[in-house]
Amino acid sequence: MLKGKRKALSVSVMLAIFGMGYSAVAAAAEPSTHSFELEKIIVEGERALPGEMVNANGSVGILGNKDVMDTPFSVTNVSQKTLDLFLGPNEPLDKALVGVPSVRASGSVLHGDFSVRGFRSNGTSMYVNGVHGVMTQFNLPMYAMEGIDVVSGPNSMLGASGVQYESNTAGGIVNARTKRAGMEDFIKYKQTFSGKGSFGEYLDVSQRFGKNKSWGVRLNTELLNGETAVDDADMKAKGIALNIDHKGKHSSTNLFANYRDLDIYNGIRWFKLANPGTATVTDADGNKVTRTIPGVTYVPDAPKGGRNYAAEGTWKAGYGWFATLNHEQYVNKDWTLFANFGYSRQKLNQNVSPNMSSYWITDDLGNYDYIQTNSATPQRSYYAQIGSRNKFKTGDVKHEVILSLDKAWRNRNGSTTVPGTRYLGEANIYTGPINQDANARMIGYTTRPNNKTSIWGISLLDNIEYKKWNAMIGVHKHEANARSWSTATETYHSVKSDATCPTYSLSYKPDENWLIYGHHAENFDVGAEAGASYANAGEIMPPAKTKQNEIGVKYGTKNGLFTLAYFDIEQASNISVNRDGKNYLVQDGKISHKGVELSYNGKLAKKWNAMIGLAYMDAKYKNMGAAAAYKNGQRESGQGKWSASAAIEYKADEKFSAIARATYTGSTPFYTVNYNSSTVTASSRHLNAPAYTVVDLGVTYNTKINKIPVKLSAMCYNLFNKDYWVVARGDQVYLSTPRTFFLSAEFKL
Secondary structure (H helix, E strand, O other), X not given: OHHHHHHHHHHHHHHHHHOOOOOOOOEOXXXXXXXXXXXXXXXXXXXXXXXXXEEOEEEOHHHOEEEHHHOOOOEEEEOHHHHHHHOOOOOOOHXXXXXXXXXXXXXXXXXXXXXXXXXXXXXXXXXXXXEEOOOOOEOOOHHHEEEEEEEEOOOHHHHOOOOOOOOOOOOEEEEEEEOOOOOOOEEEEEEXXXXXXXXXXXXXXXXXXXXXXXXXXXXXXXXXXXXXXXXXXXXXXXXXXXXXXXXXXOEEEEEEEEEEEXXXXXXXXXXXXXXXXXXXXXXOOOOEEEEEEOOOOOOOOOOOOOOOOOOOOOEEEEEEEEEEEXXXXXXXXXXXXXXXXXXXXXXXXXXEEEHHHOEEEOOOOOEEXXXXXXXXXXXXXXXXXXXXEEEEEEOOEEEEEEEEEEEEXXXXXXXXXXXXXXXXXXXXXXXXXXXXXXXXXXXXXEEEEEEEEEEEEEEEEEEEEEOOEEEEEEEEEEEEEEEEEEOOOOEEEEEEEEEEEEEEEEEEOOXXXXXXXXXXXXXXXXXXXXXXXXXXXXXXXXXOEEEEEEEEEEEEOOOEEEEEEEEEEEEEEEEEEEEOOEEEEEEEEEEEEEEEEEEEEEEEEOOEEEEEEEEEEEEEEEOOOHHHHHHOOOEOOOOOOEEEEEXXXXXXXXXXXXXXXXXXXXXXXXXOEOOOOOOOOXXXXXXXXXXXXXXXXXXXXXXXXXXXXXXXEEEEEOOOOOOOEEEEOOOEEEEXXXXXXXXXXXEEO
């Protein structure tokens, strides 16, 4: 009787939601393994390691779903539990990913940035259900996701082709798994409170139906509004996501789509430290003003994280939707055909923000200028992939041969600021605003063409097994065409490039508990475009190839998994140089990332669980030309040597649990830059942001109210209200988020 009521209620809720006028959306999930022996359809979920903070299996590019002990490189599959614990409604994705040793935080409430082995990533470089480039670079729709799979290190072979924006895949493959229907039907309704007045409502409906429950539907909605933990920084979000899957004897299909509308007011807390000099800027009335810049000689103490540092009128607003489609056709038990498709349409329609996304601190007193602009980045991306997996034997040797062809497109418009970038006043990071002559929203924009990029590739891989040995041998070939719009000639000019990226590995399993491996992989990226702030704006840099060698060992027990890896990465470097008083983006020299990563995920003792990671990385510039010879041997901007994270959970029983996490980031280098520019010169100071440790604490309690299961959660992020600088995007620093309380109540109907 109760089951029937639940089904009726789920149908009613779904019909009510579709009648609210939301745009239609649909959802996808990872292809699962299949069986030809059973008529009954089995819907498989992710298998968690002890402690349930990470999963034992996850998506590994064109290899499909693999167990972590069967992958000869570093893989961490972050679970739904970890996302629920550390991703409050106003928290960036990196809050949940810093438990992965190769990931370091660089995100904010505005942007979903993070780095993997020292390379910048955001939503546009991520995958969703194995489909590349469909998410936005801003705050991400994590309410619709059930886990994140991180394959550390570059690998065009596994990740195939992709076109991203303001990021790259050189650091690794980061794949988001969407929520899909399991065998249990349910309706979950959750209310949240966070920050100073941010209230959220979330609905999660899951149901399977049809013969053998072969069809599944998972619906998620989001409604969020209010003030974050930062003064006067408000966030509004509305979203809906739908996942439909079908699993049959001979095929499986997943469709996912998501629509989200997002507004964030104020919240800007990014800064650059200026070199001494003079500069001419334009004020709110259009008059030219000469500014004398004393310059910054040391890293200022971090101010209060809870204050608002944005000019009045600062506003980011965007909306968009994306969809992914995955299909597998089982020709027989050894031969599978697969296809993956994606489409995304995203628009940042208000970007009232500081020029180049940062305020320039001009002196050692902490004064900074409001230099404001506005822009838009409407863009569309497309992705298509077809392929085949074929298993066979040659004597005692097992083969799995994978062939894949794919193509990715991204079309992006730019904008022209109207009436132009404006100097509106100044403020101080310790005492607040000094003067502001006009609201920043006086600045508008007009849109124009900007960039059209496409890339296609073909991958061939043989995964070979012989007794306790495994070898992977593969090659990925692709060609790219980057077309950049010239405002002077009002035409596109193209830069075509191609590359071949091999990958190979050898691993040995003495027994089921041990894996010892060596791995080589490469990544090829479409050349970066010089932005509007450069004298060579629109010029496309040569593509940067990234090469990595990695060796490692994994040891698994019934209680958990230990991993240890050493990596050595090299990539061509793009830098800003000054020529005759003008700033140019050029490719010069290389960057070298060498490091060691250690992790443990599992149980420490009865009732005690852990997710622990430690990383050391030596990131330096090398082989720099004459214009940047001063950088040779210097540590790369934004790359500290040490980072660590330890999350410890005490699970008293099935009702009550408590968790504490400490995250450490070591001293991180960066350069001062020219005022109203991103250019580093030989006279720039090479500074270090101090190390910091952040502690999070929370509890979860499961109970019943009128026989309805309820999960109550309380978290405090940045428990000791630590103020600190985070170095991100090269020579940019941003201020920490203050102590943030998060409360939630989830009802399971």
